[in-house]
Amino acid sequence: xxxxxxxxxxxxxxxxxxxxxxxxxxxxxxxxxxxxxxxxxxxxxxxxxxxxxxxxxxxxxxxxxxxxxxxxxxxxxxxxxxxxxxxxxxxxxxxxxxxxxxxxxxxxxxxxxxxxxxxxxxxxxxxxxx
Amino acid sequence: xxxxxxxxxxxxxxxxxxxxxxxxxxxxxxxxxxxxxxxxxxxxxxxxxxxxxxxxxxxxxxxxxxxxxxxxxxxxxxxxxxxxxxxxxxxxxxxxxxxxxxxxxxxxxxxxxxxxxxxxxxxxxxxxxx
Amino acid sequence: xxxxxxxxxxxxxxxxxxxxxxxxxxxxxxxxxxxxxxxxxxxxxxxxxxxxxxxxxxxxxxxxxxxxxxxxxxxxxxxxxxxxxxxxxxxxxxxxxxxxxxxxxxxxxxxxxxxxxxxxxxxxxxxxxx
Numbered sequence: 027x028x029x030x031x032x033x034x035x036x037x038x039x040x041x042x043x044x045x046x047x048x049x050x051x052x053x054x055x056x057x058x059x060x061x062x063x064x065x066x067x068x069x070x071x072x073x074x075x076x077x078x079x080x081x082x083x084x085x086x087x088x089x090x091x092x093x094x095x096x097x098x099x100x101x102x103x104x105x106x107x108x109x110x111x112x113x114x115x116x117x118x119x120x121x122x123x124x125x126x127x128x129x130x131x132x133x134x135x136x137x138x139x140x141x142x143x144x145x146x147x148x149x150x151x152x153x154x155x156x
Numbered sequence: 157x158x159x160x161x162x163x164x165x166x167x168x169x170x171x172x173x174x175x176x177x178x179x180x181x182x183x184x185x186x187x188x189x190x191x192x193x194x195x196x197x198x199x200x201x202x203x204x205x206x207x208x209x210x211x212x213x214x215x216x217x218x219x220x221x222x223x224x225x226x227x228x229x230x231x232x233x234x235x236x237x238x239x240x241x242x243x244x245x246x247x248x249x250x251x252x253x254x255x256x257x258x259x260x261x262x263x264x265x266x267x268x269x270x271x272x273x274x275x276x277x278x279x280x281x282x283x284x285x286x
Numbered sequence: 287x288x289x290x291x292x293x294x295x296x297x298x299x300x301x302x303x304x305x306x307x308x309x310x311x312x313x314x315x316x317x318x319x320x321x322x323x324x325x326x327x328x329x330x331x332x333x334x335x336x337x338x339x340x341x342x343x344x345x346x347x348x349x350x351x352x353x354x355x356x357x358x359x360x361x362x363x364x365x366x367x368x369x370x371x372x373x374x375x376x377x378x379x380x381x382x383x384x385x386x387x388x389x390x391x392x393x394x395x396x397x398x399x400x401x402x403x404x405x406x407x408x409x410x411x412x413x414x415x416x
Contacts (some may be wrong), residue, residue: 029283032222036276039215043272046211060254061200070321076211081306081336083214090334092292124320138293142303146296153289159413162352166406169345173402176341190384191330206341213344 030103030145031094034110041110042083045076045117071124075117078131082113086138092145097150102141109137160233161224164240165217171240172213175206177245181193198245201254216268222275226282232271239267290363291354294370295347301370302343305336305377331384341382342373346398352405356412362401369397 052058052072058065063073086109094102116130182188184201188195193203216239224232234277292380312318312332318325323333354362377389 027282029279029286032226032275032279033283035218035222036272036279039218039272040276040299042215060257061197061204061250062194063204064322064324067321074323076236082213082215084340084347085302085306087214087218088295088299088347092295095287096292105379120321127314127320128247140212142296142299145292146300149289149292152287153293156289157355157412159409159416162356162405162409163413164408165348165352166402169348170406172345176345190387191327191334191380192324194324210341210344217344217348248372282403 028094028099028102028134030088030099031106031136034106038083038086038106038110041113042079045079048072049076071120075120075151078116082134082138086141089138089141089145092149093141095145096148105137105141109134112137158224160229160230161220161236164233165220166238168213168216168236168240171243172209175209178202179206201250205250208246209243212264213267217269219268219271219275222279223271226278227274235267235271239264242267288354288359290359291350291366294363294366295350298343298346298366298370301373302339305339308332309336331380337381338376339373342394342398347399348400349398349405352409353401356408357404365397365401368396372397
């Protein structure tokens with residue numbers, strides 16, 4: 027059982043839920059009625075924070091779990107926490123201006139890529155030495 | 157093996173596939189050519205049904221499986237079925253008018269949040285009592 | 287341990303990462319500044335390649351793994367490779383013109399649907415004969 031990775035997965039889902047909730051609030055605040063997803067740049071930035079988190083989840087979650095299974099539960103969970111911190115910084119920066127989203131983006135991308143590299147390397151090693 | 161949760165996962169994927177298929181049909185019916193994703197409100201509502209289902213899948217599926225692993229296969233599958241029913245009501249309501257999507261949305265959100273709460277609680281309990 | 291499926295999952299994530307990377311490049315090349323996601327058809331086609339891959343991942347990955355668990359690791363991995371090849375052809379075709387995306391789309395859809403059918407059939411069989 028990979029308890030630490032399971033817990034960090036729940037925290038990542040909680041953060042994602044929060045970004046989705048913000049889109050609903052921004053629809054009301056900026057008067058962008060469903061089904062529209064454009065028309066107001068302030069709304070669009072909040073919407074893009076959710077969308078970008080959504081875009082990264084199918085990369086992050088499988089890489090996180092393959093890393094946990096093939097390398098280490100604790101290290102996977104630690105990198106997963108770094109990913110969440112990066113996403114929070116990305117959200118805070120992007121909500122101010124599109125140009126301020128770089129730092130958080132880089133942190134979360136680095137964490138996700140490390141998870142992928144570790145998983146890929148360990149799987150390839152197992153296959154070669156099986 | 158978590159057979160019930162596996163089966164409900166297949167059913168959720170089938171429903172999602174159906175919403176994607178509807179977008180293709182709506183492109184033809186309302187004359188919205190790829191790569192455009194806006195321009196006709198009737199098309200946009202069908203598109204948003206698929207997109208909203210896509211937005212919830214990375215929350216629903218991990219919460220469903222963590223609940224199944226840490227709590228119960230049968231209860232996870234039952235809540236998963238409620239989620240699918242909520243999504244179907246959401247689709248039917250949204251296809252009529254944006255204002256009629258509330259009930260289905262609330263049902264599927266409640267089911268997904270219950271799955272998350274159960275999984276999070278059980279994982280935290282295991283970590284504290286490990 | 288399902289090493290072949292794990293490896294193919296990494297390769298699918300790598301391809302998806304590549305399509306996301308292309309969106310960033312296309313933003314610069316066609317002058318579409320974040321948070322905008324429309325305004326230039328050449329950008330929109332590159333964006334839709336990423337989005338369509340994202341749309342299929344939550345269908346493909348669970349179907350792939352359920353097939354691997356319930357049917358066969360090697361066959362799941364082989365169908366997963368076909369899916370990736372289809373997605374590459376789709377990307378190449380769509381980057382030229384929206385009308386040239388059909389072949390790759392059909393190949394990846396067929397592979398994903400076969401994975402779903404195999405998984406669904408095997409799970410239903412297990413439940414009936416349990």
